[in-house]
Amino acid sequence: xxxxxxxxxxxxxxxxxxxxxxxxxxxxxxxxxxxxxxxxxxxxxxxxxxxxxxxxxxxxx
Numbered sequence: 908x909x910x911x912x913x914x915x916x917x918x919x920x921x922x923x924x925x926x927x928x929x930x931x932x933x934x935x936x937x938x939x940x941x942x943x944x945x946x947x948x949x950x951x952x953x954x955x956x957x958x959x960x961x962x963x964x965x966x967x968x
C-alpha cells in the first residue's frame with residue numbers, strides 16, 4: 908500500500924528558531940489584566956461546555 912504522507916524540509920540559519928507551541932493557562936480575569944497591560948480590551952469570549960478551552964477576540968483599547 909502506498910503512503911500518502913508528505914515530507915517537508917525547512918532550513919534555518921544558526922540564529923533562527925522555530926517555536927512549535929505556546930501553552931498558557933489564564934483565568935478570564937488574568938487574561939483581561941494581560942490585555943489591558945498590552946493596550947487591548949476583551950471582546951467576545953467563547954468557551955467549551957466545561958470552560959476548559961476558550962477563544963477570545965480582542966480589540967485595541
